[in-house]
Structure formats: C-alpha cells, structure tokens
Amino acid sequence: MRGNLHIAVVGYGVAGQASCLLLGAAGHRLTVFEQAASPGPVGAGFLLQPTGLSVLTRLGLLEQALASGQRIERLYGCNLAGRAVMDMRYAEHAAGCFGLGMTRGALFSLLDGAWAGRSAIRSGTRIDRLSDDGRYLIDGEGQRYGPFDLIVAADGAHSALRRQPGVVRREGLYPWGAMWCLLPATQWPHNDVLHQRYAGTREMIGLLPVGRRDDTDARWLTFFYSLPGAQVDAFDDEALQRMRHRLGELWPEALPLLEGIQSSTQLHRARYRDVVLHQTTWNNVVFIGDAAHAMSPQLGQGVNMALLDAQALADALAEHDDLAPGLDAYRRQRRTHVGIYQRLSRFLTPLFQSDRDMLAGIRDRVFGPLGRMPIARGEMLRILTGTKRTWW
Numbered sequence: 602m603r604g605n606l607h608i609a610v611v612g613y614g615v616a617g618q619a620s621c622l623l624l625g626a627a628g629h630r631l632t633v634f635e636q637a638a639s640p641g642p643v644g645a646g647f648l649l650q651p652t653g654l655s656v657l658t659r660l661g662l663l664e665q666a667l668a669s670g671q672r673i674e675r676l677y678g679c680n681l682a683g684r685a686v687m688d689m690r691y692a693e694h695a696a697g698c699f700g701l702g703m704t705r706g707a708l709f710s711l712l713d714g715a716w717a718g719r720s721a722i723r724s725g726t727r728i729d730r731l732s733d734d735g736r737y738l739i740d741g742e743g744q745r746y747g748p749f750d751l752i753v754a755a756d757g758a759h760s761a762l763r764r765q766p767g768v769v770r771r772e773g774l775y776p777w778g779a780m781w782c783l784l785p786a787t788q789w790p791h792n793d794v795l796h797q798r799y800a801g802t803r804e805m806i807g808l809l810p811v812g813r814r815d816d817t818d819a820r821w822l823t824f825f826y827s828l829p830g831a832q833v834d835a836f837d838d839e840a841l842q843r844m845r846h847r848l849g850e851l852w853p854e855a856l857p858l859l860e861g862i863q864s865s866t867q868l869h870r871a872r873y874r875d876v877v878l879h880q881t882t883w884n885n886v887v888f889i890g891d892a893a894h895a896m897s898p899q900l901g902q903g904v905n906m907a908l909l910d911a912q913a914l915a916d917a918l919a920e921h922d923d924l925a926p927g928l929d930a931y932r933r934q935r936r937t938h939v940g941i942y943q944r945l946s947r948f949l950t951p952l953f954q955s956d957r958d959m960l961a962g963i964r965d966r967v968f969g970p971l972g973r974m975p976i977a978r979g980e981m982l983r984i985l986t987g988t989k990r991t992w993w
C-alpha cells in the first residue's frame with residue numbers, strides 16, 4: 602500500500618511525530634489530532650539508544666540530533682557505600698556504539714521541523730473515544746471525525762483510545778514515580794556519563810547530560826529524583842526543601858546544580874504505568890508507543906520503542922497490498938521485542954524504586970559481580986542498548 606490510505610494519527614508525541622514522517626513519506630494522507638492547544642514537548646530529557654538512533658538515521662536526522670544532543674558512553678550507578686552497582690560502557694557492546702542524551706524540546710523540534718505536512722494538525726482537539734467499527738474518532742463534545750482507513754492511536758501512557766472492550770490485558774499504575782527537570786550543565790564534569798545514585802530501593806537520583814534545548818546554546822542535564830507516587834502527587838515547596846536536604850546528604854557534588862530551582866513548580870511530576878494489550882490492533886486501529894506498551898522508564902526505552910513502532914508500521918504497510926495483512930505483519934514484527942522489555946522493566950523496577958528494602962541488598966551484591974561475567978555482561982549490555990530482541 603503506497604500512498605492510498607487516509608490515516609488519522611491521535612497524539613503528536615514522539616510516536617505520532619515519527620508516524621507522520623514515515624507514513625507521510627509513503628504518500629498516505631494524514632490528519633493529526635492533538636489535545637494540546639499548542640503542541641510541544643512535555644518533561645525534561647531522555648536517553649536515545651542505538652535502536653532509536655537507527656530510526657533517526659533512516660529519517661536522515663542523525664547529524665542534527667548529534668549536533669544538539671550529548672553522546673553518552675557509559676552508565677554508572679553506585680550505592681551510598683560507593684559500591685558500583687551498574688557500570689556499563691556502550692563501546693563494550695559494539696565498537697562505535699553510544700547513547701544520545703537529548704532534551705525533549707530538541708527532539709520535538711527536530712521531528713516537527715522535518716515534517717512538511719504540519720498544517721494537517723488539529724491542535725486543541727482531545728479525542729475521547731473510537732466508534733464501534735474503529736473508523737471514526739469522537740471528541741469530548743460528541744463531534745465525529747472520519748471515516749478513516751486507519752487510525753494510529755499514539756495518545757501516550759494514559760491513552761483514552763485503548764479503553765475499548767477487549768483491548769487492554771493489563772494496566773496498572775506503578776506505586777513509585779519521580780520528579781524531574783532540566784538543570785544547567787555548566788558546572789558538571791561528567792559529560793558523557795549517565796550517573797545514578799541509589800540509597801536502598803527508596804531513593805534514587807539520576808543525572809543525564811542531554812545537550813542543548815532548541816532555544817539556547819547552553820548545555821543541560823536531566824535531573825531525576827525518585828519518590829513514592831503519593832509524594833509525587835503532593836510535591837510542594839516544603840518537599841523541594843526536603844529533596845534538597847537529602848541531595849546534600851546523598852550526593853553533595855550534585856547539590857550546587859539545584860541552585861536555580863526555587864519553586865516546586867520548576868519540576869515535572871512523572872507517574873508511570875505498566876500496560877499490556879491483548880493485541881496492538883483493533884479493527885482499523887493500531888496502538889503504538891506508550892499507548893500500546895507504557896512501561897516504567899527504568900530501562901530508558903520508551904522513546905526508542907515509539908520510534909521503532911512507527912518505523913515497523915510504515916514498513917509493514919509498504920510491504921502489503923491490503924491493510925489487514927499489513928497490520929498482522931506489524932504485530933508480528935514488534936511483539937517479541939516489546940514483550941521482552943515489558944517483562945524486564947516490570948521485574949527490574951522494584952529493585953530501584955520500591956519499599957522492598959531487602960531487594961537493595963540483593964541488587965548491590967549481585968549486579969556488580971554479574972556485570973563482570975562475560976555472558977551476563979553481554980546480556981546486560983544488550984538490555985541497556987535496546988537490542989535484546991529474543992530471550993535466548
């Protein structure tokens with residue numbers, strides 16, 4: 602199917618943006634529905650893995666991404682005793698391999714600037730549900746849009762569209778979340794390392810260099826501070842002072858970075874979901890990105906998965922003459938890879954964010970030695986780089 606479908610894309614996040622670029626390039630007619638009145642990035646920054654970078658290469662955007670992002674060569678996480686729990690270098694996975702820290706704004710602008718069809722975005726339109734045959738979209742006021750040959754549901758972790766009977770197999774809110782924001786990187790010496798510090802399983806702090814925002818030449822870090830969900834929801838100026846105090850105790854070197862943060866409103870709240878669908882397609886609808894497989898950000902794969910989904914969908918449609926076999930091929934292509942990371946993040950997240958203190962002791966004793974055994978180390982590197990596509 603080249604260029605003969607009228608496709609609705611719901612959500613103009615990474616998954617929606619990449620779909621617009623790839624499906625638009627194949628000549629399909631697109632209409633995009635985005636709830637935000639002015640579409641833009643939400644949150645601080647993230648780590649692109651070699652998998653996500655391969656999609657940017659395919660889109661011809663790698664050079665620009667490298668120019669605004671920050672190459673990450675190593676992930677280093679230690680506990681309060683200074684014991685390394687995670688210490689992995691991308692180059693040990695494959696020569697020349699690296700991750701790329703990017704601000705959300707930089708990736709948003711990069712994808713947005715590359716798409717010539719932006720006039721097809723109906724911003725400020727929140728889609729509430731699908732019609733029973735999956736051909737129409739319906740907004741909060743009951744207005745119907747369509748019919749469409751295909752609807753790409755890319756409406757993120759809290760997707761309204763997947764609330765069709767028989768679509769969701771599992772959906773849960775993680776008991777823990779995080780506060781996060783961008784901080785100036787001027788005084789930070791570890792430019793190519795994602796640093797994490799763990800105090801048991803109850804406290805975790807992360808600092809990821811993410812390069813430039815699209816409005817300034819300065820370089821930035823994404824700061825991540827883990828908290829129980831209720832404390833994320835209630836985070837206020839007093840909680841900010843407590844966080845600052847704990848940072849001074851747990852990681853004094855990082856404390857000066859918070860100088861410019863005076864109010865709790867300067868941080869974003871993050872709660873995350875664990876979502877598994879029975880099938881990522883339903884009638885003429887395909888779910889991609891977090892709408893299909895929201896997971897905890899512990900393994901840093903969500904943006905990468907969203908890019909891979911969009912690419913696999915465009916390829917599957919291009920390779921088949923009809924929609925149904927195209928969607929079947931899409932499902933087959935993504936099922937195992939997504940399933941592996943869903944299970945891994947469900948299993949690994951409590952080791953870093955939970956109130957199960959015993960797990961911290963096991964983690965701190967086991968991960969270091971495991972990481973020095975060649976086979977286990979290879980597996981850990983595959984998981985980190987997003988390239989683990991089969992269990993064995």
Ligand SMILES: Cc1cc2nc3c(=O)[nH]c(=O)nc-3n(C[C@H](O)[C@H](O)[C@H](O)COP(=O)(O)OP(=O)(O)OC[C@H]3O[C@@H](n4cnc5c(N)ncnc54)[C@H](O)[C@@H]3O)c2cc1C
Nearest residue numbers: 612614615616636647648728757890891898901902903904
């Ligand atoms: C703290 C944190 C750190 C993370 N770090 C990383 C990382 O390092 N690496 C990584 O790969 N991933 C990371 N992730 C995960 C990543 O952010 C997500 O997986 C990714 O953003 C998913 O993209 P998406 O396009 O599917 O959804 P989103 O980016 O959420 O986009 C959804 C879009 O749909 C719109 N929308 C929602 N509902 C509707 C509706 N009903 N009608 C119309 N529009 C709608 C929204 O406004 C939004 O624009 C992190 C997440 C968090 C919370």
